[in-house]
Amino acid sequence: MGRTGSAARLGRTILASTMILGAAQAVLADPALRDDGANWPAFGRGFDEQRYSPLNQIDKRTIGRLGLAWSLELNDVWNVSTQPVAVDGVLYFAAGFSVIHAVNAVTGELLWKYDPKVRGRKMRMAWGSRGMTYYDGKVYAGTQDGRLFALDAKTGALVWETLTTEADDNRYITGAPRAFNGKIIIGHGGADFGHVRGYVTAYDANTGAQLWRWYVVPGNPADGFENAAMAMAAKTWTGEWWKYGGGGTVWNAITYDPEFNRVYLGTGNGSPWNHKLRSPGGGDNLFLCSVVALDADTGEYVWHYQTTPGESWDYNSSMDMVLATIAIDGAPRKVILHAPKNGFFYVIDRETGKLISAEKIGKVTWAERIDLATGRPVEIRGARYENGEALIWPGSGGVHNWHPMAYSPDTGLTYIPVREMAGYYNDEGRDPKTWQMTPNDVLGLRGFFDDIPKTAGTSALLAWNPVTQKAAWRVPTPGATNGGVLVTRGGLVFQGQADGRFIARDADTGAELWSYDMGVGTQAPPATYAVDGRQYVTILAGWAGAPMLLGSLSAQHGWVGRAYPRRVLTFALDGHAQLPPSPPPSTTVEKVDDPSFIVDPALAERGKHVYKDCVICHGTAVVAGGYAPDLRASHVPLSASAFAAIVRDGALENRGMPAFPELSDQDLEALRHYIRERARYEPSFAAQLGALWNYLRLLVKMQLARWGLI
Known part of the structure; x- marks a missing residue:
């Protein structure tokens, strides 16, 4: 059985290698992407965003020898959610407010540091930087105040800088730029914080000069449309959407396809979220929550596929889009693998944009299925909170969020950090005829102010077969938020967890083969690379960013407060470095009070x-x-x-x-x-019983809506 399984895997590897030869040759034209996998120069390692490394020095047989090679404490930054990149023995990462660090990848020695000095109102966006990129001797990153900059990779000197947004607008950058064909492309976030119309911009990699810009949603028709795509999209909107911006920000996922010389955009949610307010007469609202293909040279529209037409739940498609060639009906097919927030896993023909298949990868109650004939979801009655309120799975955090998945051409599996958590939606008192977007009501929904209990969400690492659209294995992970993953030719899947452990799992079975206590939880994705023939694995650890806002659901891991470290950890075979001590996790909150303070x-x-x-x-x-x-x-x-x-x-x-x-x-x-x-709040038994009653009431209400009884 073992020999048969090995032979089958070898056959899949040979087939996959043959099918992707053209793409590999194009990718390897960049000297930083050698076929030996020594470098990890970009967010997804290669243009295909597979997060797959051909390195196999660390494998299932040797994993027991993996130990800490070095660590670096980051005491002057607060957020370390970033994806590190590694090129020619130097490790680069953006921590805190896009403070770039260059470190000797073998010793952990800090070589240089560059602080872009983000100040003012944009410091309020606590997401931090999710990544950066290396290209042609320079490193590139965005800032939360909307700048894109290039640094000399050897010295850290600023080469150029440009403002990609407008001064004092609601846009900000947290995602990693992508590089291709002498260009750098970047999007932005901000649709959840006020008036924002999303776009992406391509710049000259050497000078920072703007080459082209593509808007995701149409603007005011009275001003004319930038191109035919915007005129087409405007037909899918109603009302005066431009007064609210419309949304559609490309805050994370951008994939370059060298085979077709295209850029694929994973586009964001609407602004406001509430579709009834944003587009009161209905409509799909292109190009929200879509995968959009653009010509990489000109930025001209090629095709699109919309995952959530007329979205109303923050189900953006800004999650990573992986390029692969897989066997569909026995023949090789060039595809995009995509798992957006809405809970479905999509396989899309990347030449035509045609949907091949789509299936649920978690609990989904807003739609029954995806109709393969039309490519549209079959929505469940009541999901659009048309009866006043609704409890929907997934919530706005999605089944899969920005934490990147990985694809192995060896196993043919996609490894996805997934979660299950409901969302409460209620637009009580909001009439499309009178509603106006205000700082206190940006989303067009009733605010949610209660604590989120630690039982509100769960998470798992899912191995998904994109050909059969079925799970190969699924293992629970702690809490509701865990880090992105990578997979290697050594048959290992690496992931940092919320409980502070760094885990290596068997890519075939999901069995835990190795773990290391990092001293603090993380959501950052790891990277692997080689220097002088020795393979290293690096991850940043520190509990900050999005996990901070989920109340007791986040606090359950015990990492609350500045006492817990932010650090870089690098591992190699036979590493014997010692990690500096850090406080143990604590879930105890020592509340303070002044009895003379009378609460009004x-x-x-x-x-x-x-x-x-x-x-x-x-x-x-x-x-x-x-x-x-x-x-x-x-x-x-x-x-x-x-x-x-x-x-x-x-x-x-x-x-x-x-x-x-x-x-x-x-x-x-x-x-x-x-x-x-x-x-001073202590929930009484009556309050807890009331919360349970409200939860059950909503479940019953949604079920009655599905049956058409309300």
Whole structure:
């Protein structure tokens, strides 16, 4: 049986290698992408974004010898969600607010560091940098205040810099730029924070000169359309969508295809999320939540496939798009493998954009299936919260989020970090005829202010066969958020987990073969590379970014507060370095209080709405889940003057706490009352029973809607 399985795997490897030869030759034209896999120069390693390494020095037989080669503490940055890149013995990564580090990949010695000095309002976006890229002797990264810059890879000197957004708009950059054919392409985020019309821009890699820009959604028809694609898209919108921006940001996924000389964009959600407000007369709202193919030289539209027409749940398609050649009906087919938020796994013909297959990879209640004849989802009645409110799977976090998946041509499997977590949607009191987007109502939905319990979500690592559209194996992972993955020719899948362990699994079975305690959880994806014939694996660890905002769901891992490290860990066979000690995880919150402080319920209610700008870092319902301190345990809110100095005047900006100069004395006082109210909150049995009743009520309501009874 073992010999037969090995022979079959060898046959798949030979077939896959033959089928992708043309693509490999085009990719390897870039000297940084040698066929020996020594370098990891971009977010997905190669143009195909497979996150597959041909290195096999570390394999199933030798994995037991894997040990820490070196580590580097990052005490001056707060977010380390980034994908590292490695070229010719140098490791590069963007930590915190896109602070670029160059490190000797063998010793961990810091070679140089460049701080783009992000300041002001954009510091409030706590996602941090997810990645960067190396190309032709330079490293490229974006910043949260919308800049794209190039540095000399040897010295860290600034080569050029350009503002890709508009000054003081709601756009920001957290994703990794991509490089191809002498160009750098970048998108942006921001559709969840106000008026934003999404676009991508291509720049000259040597000079930073803009070459072309492509908008994702149409603007005001009275201003004319930039191209025929925008005129076509406008026919799928109704009302005055341009007043709200429309959304469609390309904040993460961009894939270059050298075989067709195309760029594929994974486009974002609508702005506002609520379709009834954004486009009150209906319509698919192109090119939201789509895979869009553009000519790489000109930026002209080629084709599109929309995963979620008329989206209304934040089901963006900004998740990675992997290029592969797989056997469909016995013949090789060039495809895109795509697992967006909405819970389906799509196989798309990348020459034509035609859907080949689509199946659910997790719990999905908004749609029954994807109709392969039309390519459209068969939606379940009630999913668009047309009955006032709805509990939907997945929620806005998706079944698969930005944490990248990997594809192995050896096993033929795609390895996906997945989660199951519901979303609550309610547009009560919002009439399309009168609704206006305001800072307190950007999404067009009723706000959700309650803590998220640790039982609200689960996660897993899923091995999915894109040919059969079935799971090969699935293993649970801790909590509801875990890191991206890579897979190697050594038959290993590497992933960092929320519980602080770095895991290597058997790519065939999912069995855990090796683990290492990093001293803190992570969501960062790892990289592997080789220097002088020795294979290394690197991952950044530190609990910050998106996991911080999920309240008790995030806090369950015990990494709350600045006491926990942010660090780089690099492993190799027979490594014997010692990791510096760090505090053990703790789920205990030592709340502080002043008995003389009398909470005014009206002020606390007002403070609940002011607090919306604090949620990303300090957690929903003032339950911190990551690097930022838990305000219920902080003495600062007990002092009006200290609170104002930090929150409004920016006394701790150098530690990552942005200033909020627009807050009035009344706003600050309301915040203090809300924090005190939350610090004293203890859920009663009646409150817990009421929450359970509301949950069950929503489930029954959704089931009745599916049956057509309401």
